[in-house]
Amino acid sequence: MSLLLVAPIVIPLATAALGLVVRGPRAHLGLSLVGGAALLASTLALLGQVLRGGTRATQLGTWPAPFGITLVADLLAAVMLAVSSLIGLVILVYSVETIDAERRAHGYYPLLHVLLMGVCGAFLAGDLFNLYVWFEVMLIASFVLLSLGGERAQLEGSVKYVTLNLLASLMFLSAVGLLYGLAGTLNMADLAVKLREAPRPGLLLAPGMLLLGAFGIKAAAFPVFSWLPPAYHTPPIAVSALFSGLLTKVGVYALLRAFTLLFVQDVGFTHGLLAWVAGLTMLTGVLGAAAQMEFRRLLAFHIISQIGYMLMGLALLSAGGLAGAVLYVVHNILAKTNLFLVSGMAARVSGTYDLKALGGLYRSRPLLSVLFLVPAFALAGMPPLSGFFAKLTLVRAGLEQERYVLVGTAVTVSLLTLFSMTKVWSEAFWKEPPEQPAPSGRLPLSLVVPSATLALLTCLLGLFADEALAVGTRLAEELLSHQAYVAAVMGARP
Amino acid sequence: MTLETLLALVIGALYAAGLYMMLRRSVVKLVIGLALLAHASNLLVFTGVGLTRGRAPLVPEEATVPAPGVADPLAQALVLTAIVISFGLLVFTVVLLYRAHQAVGSPDLDAMRSTEE
Amino acid sequence: MTSLIFNSVVRALQPLLLFFSVFLLLSGHHAPGGGFTGGMVAASAFVLYGMATDTAAARRALRVPLPVLMGVGLLLALASGLVSVVSGEPFLTSVWLKFGAGVLGEVELGTPLLFDLGVYLVVMGVTLTFVASLAEE
Numbered sequence: 102m103s104l105l106l107v108a109p110i111v112i113p114l115a116t117a118a119l120g121l122v123v124r125g126p127r128a129h130l131g132l133s134l135v136g137g138a139a140l141l142a143s144t145l146a147l148l149g150q151v152l153r154g155g156t157r158a159t160q161l162g163t164w165p166a167p168f169g170i171t172l173v174a175d176l177l178a179a180v181m182l183a184v185s186s187l188i189g190l191v192i193l194v195y196s197v198e199t200i201d202a203e204r205r206a207h208g209y210y211p212l213l214h215v216l217l218m219g220v221c222g223a224f225l226a227g228d229l230f231n232l233y234v235w236f237e238v239m240l241i242a243s244f245v246l247l248s249l250g251g252e253r254a255q256l257e258g259s260v261k262y263v264t265l266n267l268l269a270s271l272m273f274l275s276a277v278g279l280l281y282g283l284a285g286t287l288n289m290a291d292l293a294v295k296l297r298e299a300p301r302p303g304l305l306l307a308p309g310m311l312l313l314g315a316f317g318i319k320a321a322a323f324p325v326f327s328w329l330p331p332a333y334h335t336p337p338i339a340v341s342a343l344f345s346g347l348l349t350k351v352g353v354y355a356l357l358r359a360f361t362l363l364f365v366q367d368v369g370f371t372h373g374l375l376a377w378v379a380g381l382t383m384l385t386g387v388l389g390a391a392a393q394m395e396f397r398r399l400l401a402f403h404i405i406s407q408i409g410y411m412l413m414g415l416a417l418l419s420a421g422g423l424a425g426a427v428l429y430v431v432h433n434i435l436a437k438t439n440l441f442l443v444s445g446m447a448a449r450v451s452g453t454y455d456l457k458a459l460g461g462l463y464r465s466r467p468l469l470s471v472l473f474l475v476p477a478f479a480l481a482g483m484p485p486l487s488g489f490f491a492k493l494t495l496v497r498a499g500l501e502q503e504r505y506v507l508v509g510t511a512v513t514v515s516l517l518t519l520f521s522m523t524k525v526w527s528e529a530f531w532k533e534p535p536e537q538p539a540p541s542g543r544l545p546l547s548l549v550v551p552s553a554t555l556a557l558l559t560c561l562l563g564l565f566a567d568e569a570l571a572v573g574t575r576l577a578e579e580l581l582s583h584q585a586y587v588a589a590v591m592g593a594r595p
Numbered sequence: 596m597t598l599e600t601l602l603a604l605v606i607g608a609l610y611a612a613g614l615y616m617m618l619r620r621s622v623v624k625l626v627i628g629l630a631l632l633a634h635a636s637n638l639l640v641f642t643g644v645g646l647t648r649g650r651a652p653l654v655p656e657e658a659t660v661p662a663p664g665v666a667d668p669l670a671q672a673l674v675l676t677a678i679v680i681s682f683g684l685l686v687f688t689v690v691l692l693y694r695a696h697q698a699v700g701s702p703d704l705d706a707m708r709s710t711e712e
Numbered sequence: 713m714t715s716l717i718f719n720s721v722v723r724a725l726q727p728l729l730l731f732f733s734v735f736l737l738l739s740g741h742h743a744p745g746g747g748f749t750g751g752m753v754a755a756s757a758f759v760l761y762g763m764a765t766d767t768a769a770a771r772r773a774l775r776v777p778l779p780v781l782m783g784v785g786l787l788l789a790l791a792s793g794l795v796s797v798v799s800g801e802p803f804l805t806s807v808w809l810k811f812g813a814g815v816l817g818e819v820e821l822g823t824p825l826l827f828d829l830g831v832y833l834v835v836m837g838v839t840l841t842f843v844a845s846l847a848e849e
Contacts, residue, residue: 103803104803111790111803112792117786118782118783118786118787158839159802160802161676161802161805185676211783229671233677234680241684242685244687245687248694251698253698260622260691261707263687264688267684271633271635271636271681272638274639275636275639278636278642278643279675281644282642282645283643285644334710337711460760544642679748686842687842690846
């Protein structure tokens with residue numbers, strides 16, 4: 102049934118469009134939550150279908166592949182869709198209490214759904230040009246969400262975010278133009294076959310590197326991450342959490358797709374380069390975080406650092422490495438979004454994001470402390486939480502290929518992450534509060550429940566690590582052999 | 596010199612000019628730079644497939660495929676889409692930079708660094 | 713802007729531009745034109761009107777709030793894609809309806825026109841939103 106493949110795009114679009122037409126805050130909220138829940142249900146159904154029946158594909162408008170618009174859901178896309186729509190729903194619930202009326206009146210909810218549509222479309226896109234279009238949809242929604250409200254800090258952050266992301270888009274477009282000139286097709290399945298038989302593989306290096314640069318900027322990899330820290334802490338915390346969970350991961354997804362399906366002609370060079378990028382991304386991110394005393398900025402630097410682990414798995418290009426990378430992406434989306442949500446709650450009860458001014462939360466808010474510890478320990482890779490198994494898989498895959506420097510960096514950065522999380526713990530939760538009145542008021546359920554849900558999933562991902570790894574390995578094997586993907590697209594019912 | 600070569604040079608010049616403008620400190624030059632880069636990328640997509648002169652990709656009456664040797668319509672469709680997208684993004688950028696300029700009170704990009712530290 | 717000449721010209725031009733935009737929309741399937749171009753021309757009619765009077769007057773002349781314009785446009789485009797799903801074809805497959813319409817000869821109506829109408833409204837709404845946000849300082 103091809104409808105399930107279209108649903109992750111149609112549902113957010115319909116929700117956003119209806120959100121523009123209906124009036125009244127209650128109607129907006131109800132519509133938005135129903136849309137978010139429907140999106141989650143449809144992506145979970147799609148994931149179930151892909152887990153049972155393998156890669157699914159459909160051709161929009163009945164144009165046969167490789168012409169026309171292809172939507173493909175392989176296991177990677179289906180997993181990403183399910184996790185992303187979960188984050189979407191979580192953020193929608195979290196927004197109920199945290200987004201002010203003015204932002205809501207200016208189309209906050211429709212924009213959020215447009216962003217989700219862009220993200221889902223990017224995961225489903227079966228050709229490079231559509232991937233570009235979905236990137237732009239996602240981008241324009243994120244531009245507006247980031248600057249919505251028009252505070253000075255937001256505008257300044259947006260200028261950097263917009264400029265560098267536009268540059269990335271234009272690099273992407275240039276690469277698309279070059280690839281179309283070289284291969285005469287943009288359908289990724291068709292490209293996968295044609296690029297493997299390309300008579301002059303050296304020529305492919307130019308579009309390959311342009312794509313690496315473009316997706317690298319989107320993923321905030323070393324050395325092109327400088328747009329992220331000045332921008333991510335400026336909007337309301339729900340928006341920061343959504344961006345931290347989804348946007349850079351779409352860049353990582355595009356890299357995973359492009360450098361397993363398309364550019365595997367000169368693995369020594371491209372993936373060797375990726376290994377360097379991965380190691381340096383981990384290191385610069387965590388070192389940047391060490392200097393921060395603002396909760397959200399610290400977390401923003403950790404986003405960068407974590408991207409390095411995902412790229413490490415891609416650089417290894419083995420079943421273990423890719424499985425580790427994907428596990429890491431899922432774990433990181435859950436844990437990182439949750440940390441931002443927790444920082445928002447801490448700021449709500451204490452009125453500040455400054456770690457120096459925070460304090461005493463362990464005594465006054467034991468529940469909040471637990472909600473912080475779960476994702477923080479998961480991020481640092483403490484067993485038995487999700488991050489441990491993802492890192493273990495990556496390290497094991499690295500040792501198999503005797504990449505000792507890369508593995509050493511990963512382990513060191515992991516320790517530094519633990520140090521950084523301990524710093525937050527001791528500053529915000531453990532130490533005596535610096536002469537401030539005892540925090541008052543209860544935290545609304547709409548803030549606690551999303552965070553608790555994510556914490557629970559982080560624990561479950563750790564407890565069922567064997568099952569997760571089995572899915573991850575199957576997914577990685579799918580990525581490593583392009584035949585199933587090509588067969589699903591080319592054999593798709595026109 | 597063929598038209599492709601000429602256009603390749605034009606595209607190169609546009610990229611160079613666009614990047615140069617983006618490296619200046621003024622917000623106005625930033626917008627101009629981005630616009631030039633967008634034009635360069637669009638021209639690249641257009642030129643990348645090779646240029647065809649005077650052979651529109653129209654399917655004749657009572658035929659189902661166009662005659663061989665016509666221009667590639669897909670590249671033109673791609674460029675058209677890309678132009679529309681870059682138009683939208685540029686308009687948004689102009690509005691954003693205008694607001695940022697008002698909030699900061701200076702057209703100098705170096706003045707916009709309060710979120711860096 | 714208060715210029716008598718400009719105001720008089722705009723008053724004459726606005727209906728012409730709107731007619732022209734509908735013409736572009738309808739001719740778009742077989743000839744140059746289409747929803748995007750039509751929407752831009754329609755938007756420019758209201759932009760000119762706004763310049764001749766003021767943005768509040770232009771909003772009144774439009775009658776429909778801009779977000780509603782965009783929302784309805786998106787819904788129309790979406791509906792045009794879903795028509796084919798009802799009959800079991802993939803999303804966005806064109807569905808055509810042919811009928812004789814007396815003096816007009818044979819008329820073909822299809823989902824592409826509905827899609828284009830959606831694009832027309834969205835483009836008009838987005839463009840006017842951008843212009844209004846710059847003009848209303």
